[in-house]
Amino acid sequence: MSWLAKSLPLFPRWLPTGAAALLAACGGGSNPLDNPPVVNNPPGASGQRLSFVYFQKCINPIFLAPLTVNQNGVISTNTCASAGCHDDRAGTGGAFRVLPEAQAVDLSDPANTTEAVRTTPMYRNFYSAQGEVVFGAPLQSRLLTKPMVLNVLHGGGLIFQNENDPNARRIRYWISRPMPAGQDEFSAAAHTMFTPPDPETGTCNTE
Incomplete structure (x- = not known):
């Protein structure tokens, strides 16, 4: 009897060799069904x-x-x-949350x-919103790809037909222009994002 059959008595003995190898690759440990002992999440590279x-x-x-919302043609x-x-408070849309009553802050x-x-x-x-973003990469950011239903499901349906939607263009522009490295989210560098600046x-x- 193989070591796998001894250690997992209920595991099918007819498991193909290829499938066993796949399990081993997923687990990464001595037991093919184990999780890795440590999972490291690398810090953001830019800090922006x-x-x-x-x-x-x-x-x-x-x-x-x-x-306008398109839910399967409706x-x-x-x-x-x-x-x-x-x-x-009552939303069902995952981690991204909005306080509708939020008032503009007078930064002056x-x-x-x-x-x-x-x-x-x-x-x-x-x-x-920033938590739904990959800085500098709009089409990898769920804040944009979800309402466009671009290779990802969106329970709220199709909101932006494409990147040329005026609102999609604003979101894309915002994500594409993080503040310079070493400057915070209140950097005056953002003035160039307006016309006049x-x-x-x-x-x-x-x-």
Whole structure:
């Protein structure tokens, strides 16, 4: 009797050699059904962050806007922040959560220090959205690929027909332009993401 049959009496003795090898490759340990003893998650390589001010002005409004939804050919209208989707309290849309009542933060107010802003509902929305992103790689980021149903399922249906959707272009632009290495999410480098380069008066760039 083989060592596998002795150690796993209920394991089928007719298991093909190839299948046994596959199990061994998945487990990585002495027992083909074991998990590896240690799982290492490598830290992010860049250490960069996305722009908070662009998110606040250009991305968060997308989550609150009524959008056309295509669910298997059935057309309706809904918002990302609705109770059945990504609402922070009653949503069913996974880890990405939105506080619909989040108010814009006046970054010109000296009272709104970095520490203070990071306690606000708007920052919670920013942080949750950023968690769905691979910096610099829009088409690897679920914040964009899910509403496009691009090689990934989305319980909320098809929201953006393609990358040329105006909202998709904003999300793509935001993800594509992380702040310079060593600068935080409040970096003034984000001013160039607006035309003119002023978050207060400028419009949101998309290219």
